[in-house]
Amino acid sequence: MATFPNSPAAPVVVFDVNGTLLDLSVLDPHFARLFSHPSVREEWFHLLERLWMVTLITDAYEPFAELAEAALRMTAQKWGIALPDEEKAAILQGMKALPPFPDVAEGLAAFREAGFRLAALTNGSLATAKTLLERAELTGFFDGVFSVEQVKRYKPAREPYQLAARGMGVATAEMTMTAAHAWDIAGARAAGCKTAFLARPGKVLNPLGPVPDWQAPNLPELARKMRR
Amino acid sequence: MATFPNSPAAPVVVFDVNGTLLDLSVLDPHFARLFSHPSVREEWFHLLERLWMVTLITDAYEPFAELAEAALRMTAQKWGIALPDEEKAAILQGMKALPPFPDVAEGLAAFREAGFRLAALTNGSLATAKTLLERAELTGFFDGVFSVEQVKRYKPAREPYQLAARGMGVATAEMTMTAAHAWDIAGARAAGCKTAFLARPGKVLNPLGPVPDWQAPNLPELARKMRR
Structure with missing residues (x-):
């Protein structure tokens, strides 16, 4: 999988892994x-x-x-x-060999081509996340892979989102957290991030929770919506 | 339902409501x-x-x-x-007219007769908890009914357990939280309470969580175990 280097000033999109990228x-x-x-x-x-x-x-x-x-x-x-x-x-x-959803490679490529820098942020371990992304042939899309184990606080606590923002060299307000889980959207918003909800099968938003900045049923469509 | 006045120095047992007392x-x-x-x-x-x-x-x-x-x-x-x-x-x-599990009236009576003061602590609203206990004919057993809405923090956060302890005039270490939910046991222990797990059908403890001080499949048996 080829990498697509983007400018350090490019906007940052961070993806949840289990259930969002992987099935x-x-x-x-x-x-x-x-x-x-x-x-x-x-x-x-x-x-x-x-x-x-x-x-x-x-x-x-x-x-x-x-x-x-x-x-x-x-x-x-x-x-x-x-x-x-x-x-x-x-x-x-x-759990260490999950396949990507069928739209993921095309979707991540569309984000890269639109000039975004991408990262993964998982509630799983860092080693497993890296293994999963490697096996799913997605590693080349990402400029950073982060795990809650680095801060010993799970999402939706604010620390993991802050970890990813710090790791990507931006403020939380400058990163968009993308996830198929309402709790991840709620946590990211509380940590000051922008948010994008990916409506994977059976995944629904909390009507009392924050309205995400973007939502789409698949990643290529989300990339089209977020492209300015 | 008759009340059973106990001494203010009597030990305190606090019961979760939905799923523990009511079905x-x-x-x-x-x-x-x-x-x-x-x-x-x-x-x-x-x-x-x-x-x-x-x-x-x-x-x-x-x-x-x-x-x-x-x-x-x-x-x-x-x-x-x-x-x-x-x-x-x-x-x-x-949700406002749940029946008690069949062992509850006998079990609460056994606790009272063994000299305990009893309270209820619910994640539901205070008004609904009072209505529920009244309709289930359990009101007379309790010296106090407390709701998380009084502190605007749900169990398993520590504040509700502290609210119940304060309301009953004891330290959290002097009260036993009784619940059929592993998360209630974990929260009560983290707040400094003693804990009793009621193994209602389908309810199981977290093997990584705290070991409760007592456990039983029904309230009369729990009352027998906790009687000193």
């Missing part, structure tokens, strides 16, 4: 086999979201991989099923 | 009719939990009833169904 539904067959229904994958991920939010609220940081495993164990216990070690390992390993 | 599954038929599956009731409530956690993390308090309605609208949008006003009103009104 977690590749894990559905594991959940369909283990549980009664593939939608348990979503239940598990929503529990994981609550677990990391509770770490923020109670000031008790735990690494992402440990929270993901805890949420998996809790989901199995709730459904009253055994969770064999090899099944658990298959899901957690699967 | 939200009474709302399942609404969700079964509106959505494909009654388990969407749980999906809705878990989304509501995330919405109130995001208000904490981004310092943007919204009243419980508005968050409950927003979560309902988001759930309908996600499932791609219309949400008629009368269906929405029926669910939100149903």
Whole structure:
């Protein structure tokens, strides 16, 4: 994948990774086999979201991989099923090889060609994010990859957004956070960022939350809207 | 319902309301009719939990009833169904008439007879909590009813637990928070409370979270364990 160098003064767009660039539904067959229904994958991920939010609220940081495993164990216990070690390992390993949504490479190229500098900001670990982007052949699009583990505070706390802005050499007001999660939009806005909502399947905004500066159903369309 | 006056020096036990004393599954038929599956009731409530956690993390308090309605609208949008006003009103009104779990009256009586002073602490509004406890014929058991709206910070933030302790005239270390939610146990522990986990159906602890001081599958058994 070729890189597209842009000027250091170019506007900055930061992308969430899991669920925004990369598609977690590749894990559905594991959940369909283990549980009664593939939608348990979503239940598990929503529990994981609550677990990391509770770490923020109670000031008790735990690494992402440990929270993901805890949420998996809790989901199995709730459904009253055994969770064999090899099944658990298959899901957690699967988290390190997620495919991009089909519009992502074209969309990121459109952002680069429109003169934006791009970064990724993930609630996962830095090493996993780099592995994921490499396997998805997206690395060349990004000028920076940032993880909440560098500040030990998950999104939607303000520190990760500040980390990404600092890493890209801009103020939060000069960066646009792009995500498919309403909580990421809310957190980025609270941290002073501009925001773009990507309406991935099943993802909806909170009617009480901030209105994003842009929204679109896919990345190429978002790039067209954000191009000035 | 008779009251059971206990000494002001008696130890204090504080109970969560929705899902701990009162059974939200009474709302399942609404969700079964509106959505494909009654388990969407749980999906809705878990989304509501995330919405109130995001208000904490981004310092943007919204009243419980508005968050409950927003979560309902988001759930309908996600499932791609219309949400008629009368269906929405029926669910939100149903939240104000939840039945107690079958062990609750016997369990609260056992706590009172063992010499405890009791309180309720809810993420719902104060008026609704009082209405709910009155309709469930539980009011007489409680020396205090407290709501997060009095501090505009939801559990698991520390302020609501401090509110209940202050209201009961004790330090947080002298009160035991009883709940069926792992996040309530985590928040109460972080606020310095003792904790008791009530293992309601489908409710499980976080293996990375604090170990509660007590746990039981129902209130009478919990009262027996906590009696010294």
